[in-house]
Amino acid sequence: MATMPPESLELNRLVLEEITTKWSLLVLGCLCGGPMRFNALRRANDGITQKALTQCLRRLEANGFITRSVVSTAPVAVVYEISHLGRSLEPHLQAILNWADQHRDEVLAAQRRFWGTPELSR
């Protein structure tokens, strides 16, 4: 279960955590392409456990990034969809991902510098 934010702690942090938490971004990415059902999302995100997916969806819903609607057939169908709010965040996320792509080499170089270049020192 998602936990109620205590006194609505820093919204900034909440948003940033939303972005980072292991599967949130991938799920959000899936839903940008259109509405999807629970098991479809599960199949689309290889390796996610049903518990993790549930938690992820609950939190995204709790914070308004996606919507959840139940279709009362038998057996039931549950459809998840990105919200207007969720979509408005998309370009900013994209900007960060682009930044990561563009600076990939710089980051990797920094990592090699930090850890030492194995092929020379050993």
Add this chain to the structure above:
Amino acid sequence: MATMPPESLELNRLVLEEITTKWSLLVLGCLCGGPMRFNALRRANDGITQKALTQCLRRLEANGFITRSVVSTAPVAVVYEISHLGRSLEPHLQAILNWADQHRDEVLAAQRRFWGTPELSR
């Protein structure tokens, strides 16, 4: 100790985690204002433990967001400074934080919707 990225796992995720990890953003924010020393950073971030600060700085350094330089006086002084790479990320972070500010009410409304409005339902 920061852990070596296994096969340089998704850079995107690394960057995003960098942004979220409890203190990274605050430390980065401090350093945007100018170089600082270890204990100065500690005092500036009230509540951070020395271990957490060390880990945070190591990771930021390992990924090239900040630089660390030792001044060999006695006792030694260690100065942390934001790198060029770090600065280039700043505007994107700011964009996300601005987004959070601008959509604050929408998120809070979504939260109330999700958890139920206590003053009406109970």
Add this chain to the structure above:
DNA sequence: CAGAATCCTCAAAGATACTG
């Protein structure tokens, strides 16, 4: 001063089983 090393705890992640 700027950490490293150690011990400890507790909450989150994973696996498994069950259900309306």
Add this chain to the structure above:
DNA sequence: CAGTATCTTTGAGGATTCTG
């Protein structure tokens, strides 16, 4: 189908002590 419930495991974070 779309979850909930329960148990176990793991590892990140805190407190404390020690040091070049």
